[in-house]
Amino acid sequence: MSEDRIHWHPVFATALKLELMEYYPALEIIEEYQLTSKPLEIDILVVKKLKEVKILKNIAKIFKGHNIIEYKSPTDYICIDDFYKVKAYTYMYKTLGRKVDEIKIEDMTITIVSNSFPNKIAEYLKEKQKIRVEKQNEGVYYLRGK
Numbered sequence: 001m002s003e004d005r006i007h008w009h010p011v012f013a014t015a016l017k018l019e020l021m022e023y024y025p026a027l028e029i030i031e032e033y034q035l036t037s038k039p040l041e042i043d044i045l046v047v048k049k050l051k052e053v054k055i056l057k058n059i060a061k062i063f064k065g066h067n068i069i070e071y072k073s074p075t076d077y078i079c080i081d082d083f084y085k086v087k088a089y090t091y092m093y094k095t096l097g098r099k100v101d102e103i104k105i106e107d108m109t110i111t112i113v114s115n116s117f118p119n120k121i122a123e124y125l126k127e128k129q130k131i132r133v134e135k136q137n138e139g140v141y142y143l144r145g146k
Helices: 008-019 021-026 080-094 119-128
Strands: 044-047 066-071 108-113 132-137 140-144
Touching: 008 021, 066 080, 080 108, 080 119, 119 132
Parallel strands: 066 108
Antiparallel strands: 044 066, 132 140
8 A cells, every 4th residue: 555545644643542541531632623614714815916016005014925914893802812813824824835835924914903902912912922012103003023
């Protein structure tokens, strides 16, 4: 049997279960865990087709080649899980190139749009993640750091 026909994930999962059997009361091992009930979707993707074009609008001054935008309605708010979700979507999108590292992480931005400034998240990012929140213009903030 050729190597590409062997289903390695179930074999590894079985070996892991056997290895950790004595810890079963403390562990739950779930194979092929479904992350979402519907397909994952980025709210808005802006692909900059001409790199030499400089965009002067506040919302897009930082745009690079691939720009992920998470939009929160006026009655919604940004929670820390939204921050991590949009980062995860960005990393997933990065892997979709036709070849390895085709979409460079340095050529990507994340924008989160909200009706109000997320004070709790800004504090969390400053304290726990060592990320600086810098005001650029009224209602426009950049995150600098990790």
